[in-house]
Amino acid sequence: MAKTDIVTGLDIGSGTIKLVSGFKRLSFSQTSIPKEEEENIEISSKVKETAFGVRRGIVVDANKVSQIIAYLVEKSQEDSGKQIKEVLANVGGSHIFSRNCHGLVSVSRADQKISEEDIERALQAAQTFSLPSNKEILDILPKEFIVDGEGGVKDPLGMQGVRLEVDAAAIVGFSPYLKNSNQAILDAGISRIISLVPNPLASARAVLTPREKELGVLILDIGAGTTSLAVFKEGNLMHLAILPIGSAHITNDIAVCLKTDIDTAEKIKLQFGSCFQEKNNKKKARKKEQIKIKGESPEESLTFSLKTLSQIIEARIEEILGEAQKELKKLGKIELPGGVVLTGGGAKMPKLKDFCKRHLKLPSRIGAPKGFSPQIDDPSFSTACGLVLEGFDSAEEESSSRLKGIWSQVKKFFRGFIP
Numbered sequence: 001m002a003k004t005d006i007v008t009g010l011d012i013g014s015g016t017i018k019l020v021s022g023f024k025r026l027s028f029s030q031t032s033i034p035k036e037e038e039e040n041i042e043i044s045s046k047v048k049e050t051a052f053g054v055r056r057g058i059v060v061d062a063n064k065v066s067q068i069i070a071y072l073v074e075k076s077q078e079d080s081g082k083q084i085k086e087v088l089a090n091v092g093g094s095h096i097f098s099r100n101c102h103g104l105v106s107v108s109r110a111d112q113k114i115s116e117e118d119i120e121r122a123l124q125a126a127q128t129f130s131l132p133s134n135k136e137i138l139d140i141l142p143k144e145f146i147v148d149g150e151g152g153v154k155d156p157l158g159m160q161g162v163r164l165e166v167d168a169a170a171i172v173g174f175s176p177y178l179k180n181s182n183q184a185i186l187d188a189g190i191s192r193i194i195s196l197v198p199n200p201l202a203s204a205r206a207v208l209t210p211r212e213k214e215l216g217v218l219i220l221d222i223g224a225g226t227t228s229l230a231v232f233k234e235g236n237l238m239h240l241a242i243l244p245i246g247s248a249h250i251t252n253d254i255a256v257c258l259k260t261d262i263d264t265a266e267k268i269k270l271q272f273g274s275c276f277q278e279k280n281n282k283k284k285a286r287k288k289e290q291i292k293i294k295g296e297s298p299e300e301s302l303t304f305s306l307k308t309l310s311q312i313i314e315a316r317i318e319e320i321l322g323e324a325q326k327e328l329k330k331l332g333k334i335e336l337p338g339g340v341v342l343t344g345g346g347a348k349m350p351k352l353k354d355f356c357k358r359h360l361k362l363p364s365r366i367g368a369p370k371g372f373s374p375q376i377d378d379p380s381f382s383t384a385c386g387l388v389l390e391g392f393d394s395a396e397e398e399s400s401s402r403l404k405g406i407w408s409q410v411k412k413f414f415r416g417f418i419p
Contacts, residue, residue: 006021007024007392007395008020008086010087012092013090013092014248015225018047018072019047020385024042025041045075057199057223058093059184062184067188073190085190087190087387088394089181089193091181093177093242093244094226097172097242098239099172103121104163105163105164105165106162106164107162112162113159114164122164126166126170135173135175136178137172139171141168143238146165147161148162178196194391195390198228198240198242199226199228200229201230204386206370207367207370211338214234217233217338218230220342221383223247223346227324227346228240229242241327243320245323246320247345247349250312250346251266251269254269257308268291273349274309274313275351275355291306341366342379343379344380348379369385372385
């Protein structure tokens with residue numbers, strides 16, 4: 001057993017800010033293990049703090065956010081005994097969206113073999129669409145490559161052809177908001193931001209299996225201020241959106257309808273909340289049960305029925321799922337055998353899986369991060385854990401590219417000795 005360098009994921013959420021650091025344990029076993037089961041990330045620190053200065057996934061006060069991040073970094077360093085100088089961070093808010101794009105280039109080599117340079121040029125060509133001056137491309141994700149008119153190619157490297165095309169999804173965001181996030185992180189003493197990753201892509205990395213992505217799946221990450229969603233099919237990102245509505249809106253609804261303060265409303269939601277009214281008689285009787293919350297004085301005491309609470313929660317969950325359904329309709333007729341994977345702090349709502357199955361008419365499950373030790377069962381940490389996994393993915397890609405470059409130089413060197 002050996003361990004690699006620590007990778008840190010920073011999740012800047014509307015309700016809480018989370019920091020997760022981990023290292024990968026390397027096993028030299030000869031057994032062949034599927035990709036989704038071979039992750040073995042040892043958690044060195046996992047910390048969180050209530051968020052201030054973040055509204056609906058957007059950093060609105062960089063100074064407040066920076067102070068919280070600095071505190072979490074210090075706490076994490078104490079836990080792990082390791083310095084944190086670079087992070088992968090999430091980016092949220094409804095200003096993030098995906099856009100389909102297309103690139104076309106001619107293959108440059110005389111032998112018509114497609115090189116990495118050709119692939120890179122095709123992806124660059126796909127980014128030439130017009131955008132407002134205050135928008136910028138965060139990332140571009142290829143869906144398929146087309147070689148001389150033949151589509152469905154996943155990796156065209158080494159194939160022969162004259163013309164190379166790519167269909168891709170470009171992830172776009174509002175520049176001022178992205179700069180706010182960068183400023184908050186760098187002002188906290190972090191020297192480098194490895195990458196800014198949209199919420200649903202980070203969560204998807206932690207909770208979805210390659211098989212689900214291949215079959216077709218919708219991930220719904222219900223946070224405090226936003227609900228992030230992404231649709232995958234045949235292993236590719238088909239659509240991405242971030243809705244400006246989340247589980248904190250349920251708390252607000254409870255506070256308004258039951259005429260109580262926010263803190264009490266949050267406690268009621270966590271202790272008694274459910275978004276699915278059972279049909280059997282025993283459960284019906286329980287729904288009529290009156291719950292009494294004692295206040296500091298008799299006048300401040302609160303009485304409500306579980307049925308009333310369930311109706312309040314259902315109305316808001318229906319709105320969230322309704323908005324998700326609108327996003328799905330943008331894709332036309334698309335089959336999702338992988339169903340819906342619910343994650344984020346809002347996914348802990350009792351009976352949400354059953355309610356979602358009934359409303360969207362798709363199989364549903366709750367997704368928590370996989371491949372971590374100790375195991376993390378809390379879906380609210382999906383984004384932070386996904387960022388850690390993305391960090392290891394990037395490190396492996398860099399290492400692979402470096403090895404290819406060295407091997408190419410070695411072959412070139414020995415070629416000089418061939419008469």
